[in-house]
Amino acid sequence: MEKLIDIIKKTTSYFLTKGIDHPQLTTELIFSHVLKCRRLDLYLQFDRNMQENVLAELRPLVLRRAKGEPIQYVLGESHFCDLKLKVTPDVLIPRPETEELIEKITKIYQNSLNIPLKILDLGTGSGAIALCLAQTFQNSQIIASDKSPAALEIAKINAKRNGIQNVTFLESDWFEKIEGVFDIIVSNPPYLTSDEWETAAPEVKEHEPKIALVAEQEGAADLIKILVTAKKYLKEGGLLCLESGIHHQSLLEQTAKDCSYSKYESLQDLSHRNRFFFAWS
Structure with missing residues (x-):
């Protein structure tokens, strides 16, 4: 079973090969969204074992972003001023x-x-x-x-x-x-x-x-x-x-x-x- 830090590194590399801007930030945004934590907290649990149900939730979001869909639509939200907005x-x-x-x-x-x-x-x-x-x-x-x-x-x-x-x-x-x-x-x-x-x-x-x-x-x-x-x-x-x-x-x-x-x-x-x-x- 792979660790969180390994999946983060692999995903970042994948986004880099696809020409996605800010590949590490994009990875962190998707992972923190799925894991329901702050971006910083990802690195406080880097040795966490990644369960298949979590990976199954991550994969389609990663693929959508890799195909060029804006990260805001992938996550279904955007920050504006002090608001968190649903966007589609x-x-x-x-x-x-x-x-x-x-x-x-x-x-x-x-x-x-x-x-x-x-x-x-x-x-x-x-x-x-x-x-x-x-x-x-x-x-x-x-x-x-x-x-x-x-x-x-x-x-x-x-x-x-x-x-x-x-x-x-x-x-x-x-x-x-x-x-x-x-x-x-x-x-x-x-x-x-x-x-x-x-x-x-x-x-x-x-x-x-x-x-x-x-x-x-x-x-x-x-x-x-x-x-x-x-x-x-x-x-x-x-x-x-x-x-x-x-x-x-x-x-x-x-x-x-x-x-x-x-x-x-x-x-x-x-x-x-x-x-x-x-x-x-």
Whole structure:
């Protein structure tokens, strides 16, 4: 019977031959997931005998990752801000850039007396943005909408899993079924072009939902639709926050000007690329 440390070494070597990024980390994540322990604890039990029932649970996960399936889908979970989220191929895997979006929103209100009381998250997917904002602004009421019933079911599970109760979920194609006005409207809509999709990494192209990533009009269709429509759903002085492609900023600025937003600005991500667009009603 093989020891845990030997299986870890073999699996790491296997991932290396398959060209998997961070093979040791990937191995540790899968093994700690199956053994229900912290990664560090794996090495505190390195001489553990590996039972066949445990190996039987490990093998399919290792094979899925070796074939290029994202580790988040293999494990069925992803970490975002301080949340642990269930993810499936029905929803986009939350990105670090979107955590930056949350940070920028939070910074605007951290020293303000005008705490946002009503927030709308359009295209919520896994619920990452809505749930993180719900934790940050605990006295706010948040509507998280998506046109995908499957995505909304995942988002509801994530709200329950993280003990968040101030979010209401709504099936809606952008503003189709939205009523009322909001202090903040936020969205990370599809913004990749068709060409960008075709050249995307296989992990993305073969596993993540294209509908959540690609938009018409060179990736700008949904961004423009939201920007044009959002103004009438914002309270006076309300804020629209968008994550966007790095080549969309001039178009968004012109559209915001044409729609008579009182103020608007492009913001950079940590890579110094224009990634976010904020507009005030």
